[in-house]
Amino acid sequence: MDSLTNVNPALAAYLIEADPALWSRVYCPGDRYNIKTSNIAESINSMIKKAKGYPITYLIEFITKKLGRWYWKRREDALSLTITFSWGVEFLLAVREHYADMMTIEHIDGWRFYVRGGQHDCLVDLEAKTCSCGVFDVEKIPCSHAIKALKSSGLHMSTVVEAYYRKDYVYASYAANIMPNVEHDPIGQDIRCIPPIPKRKPGRQKKSRWLTWLELSRKKGSKPRKSHKQYACSKCKQPGHT
Structure with missing residues (x-):
């Protein structure tokens, strides 16, 4: 905190005001891991990217099969451990x-x-x-x-x-079974629900998400710098106020 205060006093004051129990592992009243990351969401997005262009029923079936294989593989790895801990x-x-x-x-x-x-x-x-x-x-x-x-x-x-x-x-952690979709006879009257026909936008459909300013800078190999829009007054045309 002393080093952070020397570099950016405003940021250090903000973190202290935000309550260290929310961002510091030492002051957290409960137990949590030392890494907080969104990489699992990135892995899921990358995994289902090739199935995003298909109907929603195929996408759900694709995710179900993939997770079923993942759970089975990790369950087998846990069973094969010859040691006490991970x-x-x-x-x-x-x-x-x-x-x-x-x-x-x-x-x-x-x-x-x-x-x-x-x-x-x-x-x-x-x-x-x-x-x-x-x-x-x-x-x-x-x-x-x-x-x-x-x-x-x-x-x-x-x-x-x-x-x-x-x-x-x-x-x-991986003991639950993810069952595949099994065909079965409908209960009661078979009513077909036809989805609406959407108006498709012109051009190729985008599957990947927009990259953030930090990811773009890493991709270009440059120093990350978040660009802020400069607002100006509509009367005097000077920035800093509206």
Whole structure:
């Protein structure tokens, strides 16, 4: 925040006024992931792009089949895991364990330890699952200080990792089955509903969305600069007021 205040004081003041609990992971009252992104929407848009020109019934069937294959593939991947947690968490624990071996520890009692090393010397409380560095508290995954304390006390790392990182939770995320559309006989009278005939606009139909100013600048390889329309007064023709 100090660096942001030096660069743009107005932006720093705006973020503080907007409540840090809404944009800072540390101050969030609940648990959330460290990345917030719209890439999944971009993936869906790219996936259905070739089916957008067809009737709506075909588009829905196309999306249903695609999601069914995705769910089945991820369900099989979760079942094939031979480890306790997901691959990302296991890799993170292995990296932090490597740095934990370089640290020194001082015992306070059966649950609390003072660990020296890394960027800061930290106080670890295994009973409360906290560390003064804050990483253990927010991620619910032991940091290097906590791993050093766990190894010193003879406990395994898996005992303090939050349950929703386990492979059975990964499987449960894709446990639902997406059923394909099965032909069936209509119930009651068969009434045909004919869609209206729209008046099509001339020219080739656009399938992709308009790019934002930031995406256009990245595509051109130039510095992003949002263009603002200059409004002028209708009386004196001077900008800055209307």
